[in-house]
Amino acid sequence: MRVAFIHTKGGVGKTTSALMVATAAAAEGKKVTVFDADPQGSATRWAEVAEQRGEQLPFAVTFVTAEQISALPRQEDALQIIDTPPGNAESIQSAIDTADLIVIPSGASPMDLDRVWPTLDTVTGRPAGVLLTGVLMHTKFYTEARQLLEDQGVPTFYNAIPQREEIKASFGMAPTRLHGYDDVYREIVEIEEM
Ligand SMILES: Nc1ncnc2c1ncn2[C@@H]1O[C@H](COP(=O)(O)OP(=O)(O)O)[C@@H](O)[C@H]1O
Numbered sequence: 001m002r003v004a005f006i007h008t009k010g011g012v013g014k015t016t017s018a019l020m021v022a023t024a025a026a027a028e029g030k031k032v033t034v035f036d037a038d039p040q041g042s043a044t045r046w047a048e049v050a051e052q053r054g055e056q057l058p059f060a061v062t063f064v065t066a067e068q069i070s071a072l073p074r075q076e077d078a079l080q081i082i083d084t085p086p087g088n089a090e091s092i093q094s095a096i097d098t099a100d101l102i103v104i105p106s107g108a109s110p111m112d113l114d115r116v117w118p119t120l121d122t123v124t125g126r127p128a129g130v131l132l133t134g135v136l137m138h139t140k141f142y143t144e145a146r147q148l149l150e151d152q153g154v155p156t157f158y159n160a161i162p163q164r165e166e167i168k169a170s171f172g173m174a175p176t177r178l179h180g181y182d183d184v185y186r187e188i189v190e191i192e193e194m
Pocket residue numbers: 007009010011012013014015016017042133134135161162163164165167168169171
């Protein structure tokens with residue numbers, strides 16, 4: 001299965017979610033590969049820094065261009081994850097076109113949500129779901145965000161990722177705690193089995 005993490009806005013948790021879902025899948029014994037389609041190379045750097053500290057990630061992170069995405073060989077027994085840049089880069093469209101599932105990570109703030117709508121426009125016709133990330137669970141923003149997405153008929157992951165300093169600090173490490181990404185991975189598996 002090929003899962004792309006897409007959002008037109010930066011800083012919403014695409015790279016973090018891509019690597020944490022990859023970690024959760026690997027922890028369940030799944031073969032995983034991460035393709036880094038962001039020219040900024042944050043996912044690639046994450047893996048490099050981890051390796052320098054002697055903390056190999058349980059999956060490979062490979063840097064890819066837009067053309068390479070379109071030509072990636074399918075590996076049916078593996079989870080292939082594509083991390084993408086913000087904006088309108090060509091690689092985003094290539095990732096959307098090749099993905100079996102699109103995950104749209106988004107904060108629950110009005111500014112993040114405002115950019116979910118144009119993101120949904122770019123992924124029309126593909127199976128896609130919004131994953132609320134970096135949220136403070138017992139806040140009005142979180143409750144309202146869920147309500148808004150439901151009212152608009154936007155498929156949304158049942159599980160959300162809380163705001164945690166430990167998640168922020170996990171850059172350049174092999175994460176040990178999954179902070180709910182294990183439940184998100186299970187939802188992805190359920191979608192795959194549907
Ligand atoms: N659940 C979270 N709690 C706290 N900080 C987070 C969380 N998810 C992501 N972050 C932080 O937010 C920033 C942006 O995340 P990142 O994954 O790089 O987003 P994107 O790839 O969409 O630009 C990073 O500093 C990251 O560590």
